[in-house]
Amino acid sequence: MQTTQVTDFELIAQGFDFVEGPRVSPEGDIWFADLTGTGVFRQRAGHELESMIPGRQWVGGILFDESGMVLCSGRDGIVALDPDSGKTREILTHIEDRPVIAVNDMEGDGRGGFFAGTIDFVSIMEKGEAPSPGLFFHMSADGAITVLRRDVFASNGIAMSPCGKWLYHSETSRGIWRYPLGPDGMPGDAELLVGLEDSDGLVADEQGNLWLACWSSGKLMQFSADGTCLGALGFPYPHIVSLAFASDDPSSLVIATGGNADVPQAGAVLRMKVDVPGLPGALTRLKVLEENL
Numbered sequence: 001m002q003t004t005q006v007t008d009f010e011l012i013a014q015g016f017d018f019v020e021g022p023r024v025s026p027e028g029d030i031w032f033a034d035l036t037g038t039g040v041f042r043q044r045a046g047h048e049l050e051s052m053i054p055g056r057q058w059v060g061g062i063l064f065d066e067s068g069m070v071l072c073s074g075r076d077g078i079v080a081l082d083p084d085s086g087k088t089r090e091i092l093t094h095i096e097d098r099p100v101i102a103v104n105d106m107e108g109d110g111r112g113g114f115f116a117g118t119i120d121f122v123s124i125m126e127k128g129e130a131p132s133p134g135l136f137f138h139m140s141a142d143g144a145i146t147v148l149r150r151d152v153f154a155s156n157g158i159a160m161s162p163c164g165k166w167l168y169h170s171e172t173s174r175g176i177w178r179y180p181l182g183p184d185g186m187p188g189d190a191e192l193l194v195g196l197e198d199s200d201g202l203v204a205d206e207q208g209n210l211w212l213a214c215w216s217s218g219k220l221m222q223f224s225a226d227g228t229c230l231g232a233l234g235f236p237y238p239h240i241v242s243l244a245f246a247s248d249d250p251s252s253l254v255i256a257t258g259g260n261a262d263v264p265q266a267g268a269v270l271r272m273k274v275d276v277p278g279l280p281g282a283l284t285r286l287k288v289l290e291e292n293l
Helices: 121-128
Strands: 001-003 010-016 019-024 030-036 041-043 050-056 062-064 070-072 078-081 086-090 104-108 114-118 136-137 145-154 155-160 166-171 177-181 192-196 202-204 209-213 219-223 229-234 239-245 253-257 269-271
Touching: 010 030, 010 041, 019 062, 019 239, 019 253, 019 269, 030 269, 050 078, 062 104, 104 155, 114 145, 114 155, 114 166, 136 155, 155 209, 155 239, 166 202, 166 229, 202 239, 209 253, 219 239
Parallel strands: 001 229, 155 202
Antiparallel strands: 010 269, 019 030, 030 041, 041 050, 062 070, 070 078, 078 086, 104 114, 114 136, 136 145, 155 166, 166 177, 177 192, 202 209, 209 219, 209 239, 219 229, 239 253, 253 269
16 A cells, blocks of 8 residues: 655644644634643644643543533543633543543544543553553433443544444554444444554544544554545654544644654644545533533
């Protein structure tokens, strides 16, 4: 498979270790995190880069709630940020009475809740060991937790098909799982659609094609809805981590990159035009946030 090298992109932010969780708010603000612990950031047009949650570790997912709050995953679970006051509150710290080590990627379900996955970053980041199995789960708008899988090696990107019939979940070391969605929006049994160890962030476009961030190879790969590989894009960065379609311009992909010991501070946020528009993530509508902080 030939890889097309990309040089035509806009550089939004740079100089980080490991950028994760890029999202574009309904207002067009670009949010992202530095996974290794410098926190959560917001880039507004015409403004300096803002540090929104300094020091928050292991943030792999960011979602916007209809209340105006911003959900941020990370160490010990999920918090909600009031971007006006800077205050945060805990949203999720335990699943089935067990403390959460960390939550990675998250994706709105279109019904007010979201899908997400836990990940053992203590083993990965602090001990240099293989992680203990994580959970792939759903949190409803009412706050009910449903565990969908219990044997996830490293939960990563989550996307929904434009028809609303399929849920996709990227698991590093395995590939892309596909779940049929029932009338109630809950997933049925999973099948492995794409077998690929180098599987990280994930989004779907309006034609049902999937864009997959490949961390180790530093590529973006595109797959059709049936799992056929359509091509690959290379970038002048050692790692491609995550991505999201922009809500203010669905024909733009916002891409997160990462560095390593040989190329430190190669974490950046890029913006790139694509031919087929994509699906920006759905807003959540959590009842616990109906009254803002």
